[in-house]
Amino acid sequence: MAVPKLFFFFFFFFFFIYFCKASSTTSTKAVLSSSSEVGLLLSKIRASLQGNAENLVLSSWNSSIPLCQWRGLKWVFSNGSPLSCSDLSSPQWTNLSLHKDPSVHLLSLQLPSANLTGSLPRELGQFPLLQSLYLNINSLTGTIPLELGYSTSLSDIDFSDNLLTGSLPPSIWNLCQRLVSIRLHGNSLSGSVSGPALPDSSTCKNLQFLDLGSNKFSGNFPEFITKFGGLKQLDLGGNMFTGTIPQSLVGLKLEKLNLSHNNFSGVLPFLGESKFGVDAFEGNSPDLCGPPLKSCTSNSGLSSGAVAGIVISLMTGAVVFASLLIGYMQNKKRKGSGESEDELNDEEEEDEEHGAGGGGGAGEGKLMLFPGGENLTLEDVLNATGQVMEKTCYGTAYKAKLADGNTIALRLLREGSCKDRTSCLSVIKQLGKIRHENLIPLRAFYQGKRGEKLLIYDYLPLRSLHDLLHETKQGKPVLNWARRHKIALGIARGLAYLHTGLDVPVTHANVRSKNVLVDDFFIARLTDFGLDKLMIPSVADEMVVVAKTDGYKAPELQKMKKCNSRTDVYAFGILLLEILIGKKPGKNGRNGAMVVDLPSMVKVAVLEETTMEVFDVEILKGIRSPMEDGLVQALKLAMGCCAPVASVRPSMEEVVRQLEENRPRNRSALYSPTETRSGSVTPF
Numbered sequence: 001m002a003v004p005k006l007f008f009f010f011f012f013f014f015f016f017i018y019f020c021k022a023s024s025t026t027s028t029k030a031v032l033s034s035s036s037e038v039g040l041l042l043s044k045i046r047a048s049l050q051g052n053a054e055n056l057v058l059s060s061w062n063s064s065i066p067l068c069q070w071r072g073l074k075w076v077f078s079n080g081s082p083l084s085c086s087d088l089s090s091p092q093w094t095n096l097s098l099h100k101d102p103s104v105h106l107l108s109l110q111l112p113s114a115n116l117t118g119s120l121p122r123e124l125g126q127f128p129l130l131q132s133l134y135l136n137i138n139s140l141t142g143t144i145p146l147e148l149g150y151s152t153s154l155s156d157i158d159f160s161d162n163l164l165t166g167s168l169p170p171s172i173w174n175l176c177q178r179l180v181s182i183r184l185h186g187n188s189l190s191g192s193v194s195g196p197a198l199p200d201s202s203t204c205k206n207l208q209f210l211d212l213g214s215n216k217f218s219g220n221f222p223e224f225i226t227k228f229g230g231l232k233q234l235d236l237g238g239n240m241f242t243g244t245i246p247q248s249l250v251g252l253k254l255e256k257l258n259l260s261h262n263n264f265s266g267v268l269p270f271l272g273e274s275k276f277g278v279d280a281f282e283g284n285s286p287d288l289c290g291p292p293l294k295s296c297t298s299n300s301g302l303s304s305g306a307v308a309g310i311v312i313s314l315m316t317g318a319v320v321f322a323s324l325l326i327g328y329m330q331n332k333k334r335k336g337s338g339e340s341e342d343e344l345n346d347e348e349e350e351d352e353e354h355g356a357g358g359g360g361g362a363g364e365g366k367l368m369l370f371p372g373g374e375n376l377t378l379e380d381v382l383n384a385t386g387q388v389m390e391k392t393c394y395g396t397a398y399k400a401k402l403a404d405g406n407t408i409a410l411r412l413l414r415e416g417s418c419k420d421r422t423s424c425l426s427v428i429k430q431l432g433k434i435r436h437e438n439l440i441p442l443r444a445f446y447q448g449k450r451g452e453k454l455l456i457y458d459y460l461p462l463r464s465l466h467d468l469l470h471e472t473k474q475g476k477p478v479l480n481w482a483r484r485h486k487i488a489l490g491i492a493r494g495l496a497y498l499h500t501g502l503d504v505p506v507t508h509a510n511v512r513s514k515n516v517l518v519d520d521f522f523i524a525r526l527t528d529f530g531l532d533k534l535m536i537p538s539v540a541d542e543m544v545v546v547a548k549t550d551g552y553k554a555p556e557l558q559k560m561k562k563c564n565s566r567t568d569v570y571a572f573g574i575l576l577l578e579i580l581i582g583k584k585p586g587k588n589g590r591n592g593a594m595v596v597d598l599p600s601m602v603k604v605a606v607l608e609e610t611t612m613e614v615f616d617v618e619i620l621k622g623i624r625s626p627m628e629d630g631l632v633q634a635l636k637l638a639m640g641c642c643a644p645v646a647s648v649r650p651s652m653e654e655v656v657r658q659l660e661e662n663r664p665r666n667r668s669a670l671y672s673p674t675e676t677r678s679g680s681v682t683p684f
C-alpha cells in the first residue's frame with residue numbers, strides 16, 4: 001500500500017504546484033490585460049515611432065499626464081462611450097485607475113506631421129478596438145508589418161508621405177470586412193501588389209479609398225481591385241506597373257481615378273464619356289490608346305491602292321494649301337501692314353520694317369506688338385531706363401521709364417534659359433492674346449540679335465499679395481475677411497480662365513503670393529503665367545525647386561513637364577491657406593524666414609479641435625460666425641485643393657463656384673477708401 005500512497009502524494013503535490021502556477025499565470029494575465037494597451041503604447045509603440053531621439057509630441061504619453069490628454073490618441077470604454085477628461089472628476093476614477101482599467105481601449109491613433117522618425121511597430125495590430133491609424137506626413141522608415149493585418153477593428157489607415165520600403169503585405173486585405181480607406185501615397189514601396197488570400201476578403205465591399213500612388217510598385221495591374229465594388233477613388237499613379245488595364249475596371253463606380261505615369265499599354269477600357277480626363281492616363285506607354293487618349297485605329301487593314309489614294313490626296317491638299325499661303329503672304333505685303341504679332345514670321349520683312357530709327361537700327365532686334373501695346377516702338381524699349389524690381393531663377397523684372405514719361409514693366413529672361421525663337425514663338429503669341437480682369441496682359445515681346453528676350457507689360461504701381469500679408473510697415477490696408485475673400489476669388493477666376501476659358505488651355509505653373517498684384521479696390525491680378533513653356537527643361541525644373549522651397553509644390557510634381565491644372569490647384573490651395581492663416585508657407589526657411597507647413601498645421605489643429613486658432617487674428621475682426629461668413633468653408637476648400645492625390649482636387653471652376661457661394665456677409669468696406677492699419681485713409 002506504500003506505493004499507491006506515495007503515488008497519490010506526488011500526484012496531489014504536482015497538481016497543487018500546477019494549480020498555483022496556473023493561478024499565478026491567470027493573475028499575471030489579468031494584470032497584463034488590465035494595462036496591456038497603455039503598457040504597449042509606452043513600451044513598444046512610443047519607442048518605435050520616435051526612433052533614437054525624443055519626440056515632443058510623444059512626450060505627452062506619460063504616466064503623470066491624464067490619459068485623456070495624451071496627444072493624438074482617443075480612448076473608449078468597452079461599452080462604446082468615449083473617455084474624456086471630465087471622467088477624472090468622478091471619485092471612482094483616477095489617472096492610475098484608468099491606466100489599469102481593462103475596459104479602457106485605444107480607439108484611434110492620429111499623429112500626422114508629428115516629426116516621427118522611427119518605424120511602424122508590429123504591435124499596432126494588437127489593439128482590439130483600434131479603428132483609425134493616421135501616421136501620414138512623417139519620416140517613418142522600414143516596412144509595413146505583417147501583423148497589422150491581424151487587427152480586428154481597423155477601418156482607416158493613412159501612412160502617406162513617409163519613407164516606407166518593402167512590399168505591401170497581403171495580410172492587409174484581412175481587414176477587408178471593415179476597411180474603408182487605405183492611403184500609402186508617396187513612399188518607396190515596391191514589388192507586385194498581391195491580392196487577398198481569404199475568400200471572404202475578395203470583395204472588400206466597404207473599401208472606398210485606395211491610394212497606392214507615387215511608390216515603386218511593379219508588375220501587372222492588380223486586377224483583384226476590380227472586385228472591390230464599393231471603391232470610389234483609386235490612385236495607382238506614379239509607379240512602374242506594366243501590361244494592360246483590365247476591362248473589368250468598368251464595373252467599378254469610380255469617382256476619381258489616377259493611373260498616370262506608369263508603363264501601361266494596350267486599349268483603355270471604356271469608362272464613360274469624359275468621365276476621366278487625359279491626366280488620369282498620361283505618362284504611360286505610347287501604345288496606350290482609347291478615349292480620352294489617342295484613337296486605337298490603324299491602317300493595317302488598308303489595301304495598297306487605298307494607301308496610295310490617301311497619299312495622293314494628302315499631296316494634292318498640301319499643294320493647294322501652299323498656294324493659298326503664298327497668295328496670302330503676297331497680299332499681306334501689298335497692304336504694307338505695320339508692326340504686328342506676325343512680324344517675326346518673316347525675318348526679311350522684319351529687318352526692313354525695323355531697319356530705321358534712332359535706338360532701333362538694323363540688326364538690333366525685333367519687336368512683336370499685342371493689343372494695348374501698339375504705341376510702343378523698338379526705340380522706346382531700347383532707350384528705356386530700368387530699375388530692378390525682382391530677380392528670379394528665370395529672369396529679372398524691371399520698372400522701366402520711357403522717354404515720354406510713361407512707365408512699363410520689363411521681364412528680361414535669363415540668358416540661356418529660353419528655348420530657341422522658333423520653339424517659343426507660338427507660346428508668345430498665345431500669351432499675347434490673353435485678356436482677363438484678373439491677369440496682367442502681355443503688351444509686347446522683344447528679341448535681340450544675340451537672342452536676348454524681353455517680355456513687356458503694363459506697369460501697375462501696386463503691392464504684391466506677399467507684401468500685403470507679410471510686411472509690417474505702417475500705412476498698409478487692413479486685410480479683413482471681406483477683402484481677403486475678394487482677393488482669393490479674383491485669383492481663382494484668373495486661374496479658371498487660363499484652364500478653361502481659352503482655345504488652348506494654359507497652366508500658370510508659378511502660382512505664389514509674389515506673383516499676385518492687388519489694387520486699391522482689392523482686385524487681384526496674376527502675373528508670370530505660362531512662362532514655363534518658354535524655358536529649357538533644366539531652367540523650368542528650377543522653378544519646381546523654388547516652388548518646393550516656398551511651399552507651393554504639389555507632391556506629384558517632380559519635373560515641370562508634369563505641371564498641369566491640378567498642380568496649379570494645389571499651389572492655389574497653399575495660397576488660400578496663406579491668405580487665411582497669414583503665415584508664409586514652406587518647409588525650409590530661407591534667410592532666416594519663419595515658414596510653416598500650412599496643410600500640416602491645419603491637420604493638427606483639426607485633430608486637436610483648435611481650428612479657430614489657425615486663422616490670422618486680423619481676419620477674425622468683425623466676424624460673428626466663422627461658419628456663416630464662409631471662413632470655415634474656405635479653410636475646407638483650401639485643404640481640398642491641397643489633397644496629396646491630384647485627381648481628388650477640385651477644378652478651378654469648382655473653386656470659383658464655392659467661393660462665390662460662401663461670400664462674407666459684410667462687404668461694405670470693399671469699395672470704400674482703403675482703411676489702413678495706422679487708421680488713416682490712403683491709397684497704397
